[in-house]
Amino acid sequence: MDVLRTARLRLRWFNEADAPFVRELLNEPAWIQHIYDAEVRTDAQAAQWIRERLVMRYWLLGFGFWAVERLSDGELLGLCGVIKRDGLDHPDIGYGFPARCWGHGYAREAAAGTFDYCRQVLGLREVMGTTGPENHASGRVLLAIGLEDEGVQQTAAHEGLSRVYRWRDTQPADDDAQIAALRWRWQAALQGPARAALTACVAPSTLEAVMNGRADLSPPAYDDLARRWAPLAEDVSIPAIRTPAGWRLQVPAP
Structure with a gap:
């Protein structure tokens, strides 16, 4: 199912046919270092991870982490989207791309499209992002799309310290307007x-x-x-x- 498009990218639901790519992504050294080790080593485990960690959230939340494809040729490039984590007050934007796809601006473009979607389609008034304290590359992406750096903090969502980024809608909340939207x-x-x-x-x-x-x-x-x-x-x-x-x-x- 299509979710959104940007100039070069299509973001869509993952499905179990994407298992080989997901297995590769979850075993990228950068993913394990900066995110976590999902201990997914086979395509069968990746298919289960897709169903339980990705597709279930599409149904339960109406959003999640989506597959990022290049529009020109349909190549699957990475993962990007927004989820609600236990331990964070508001949904946060996340992304991951294999090293072979770095350096082309795909993460920034996908994250910017996701940020627009959060505000315009999901109606979110507050959006977060978190990175490892030393993951400056991911931090630059979050800053570039419009989030602000709130410094290194201990969150209930992570075992170690995280650098927290945030965007807030500065317009006063109006219940009638929110219900109409x-x-x-x-x-x-x-x-x-x-x-x-x-x-x-x-x-x-x-x-x-x-x-x-x-x-x-x-x-x-x-x-x-x-x-x-x-x-x-x-x-x-x-x-x-x-x-x-x-x-x-x-x-x-x-």
């Missing part, structure tokens, strides 16, 4: 342009019912969910509720 994002997701963000509009209780016993996490299954909700696209009677993740719609489970 949420309903607009809900329509856009159901009508196609922002389909991948569909479940980011929905209350946790509804998602729990949707995910109960679900085995099919494919893009067609996600599209089918959108088709079943399509008649509700302009239903302003659907209540909006405040959740720890922001305003969400209390959509009836299909």
Whole structure:
């Protein structure tokens, strides 16, 4: 499923066919040094990691880490996106590319597209980024796209110290405006342009019912969910509720 495009790149959902690339990426020395060792050594383990660590989040959050492809030839270049980590107050942007893809500006371009998506499609008012204290290359990417350096800190999301970056929407929060924007994002997701963000509009209780016993996490299954909700696209009677993740719609489970 497509998520967004930039001048040179397409960001899309990962799928299990991407397992050989993911295995390679997770065993890159820079990934193990600056992120962590996922202990994924085979394609079968990589396929499981994709399903459990990536695809599940697409459904539960409406966002996640996406595959980065080059538009000109479809080559898979890396990973980029936004996730909500336990131990961080707000979603944070992350990315990883094998060393053979460094030096072409792909990380900055993908991260900039993700940052725009966070604000315009997901409606986030605060976005974070974290790096290792000495990972200055990744820090430069976060600074270049518009986040500010808040220094080295101990976060609950990491065992060691991290350098923390952050962007905040400086406009005063207005509940009515946020709810109106949420309903607009809900329509856009159901009508196609922002389909991948569909479940980011929905209350946790509804998602729990949707995910109960679900085995099919494919893009067609996600599209089918959108088709079943399509008649509700302009239903302003659907209540909006405040959740720890922001305003969400209390959509009836299909």
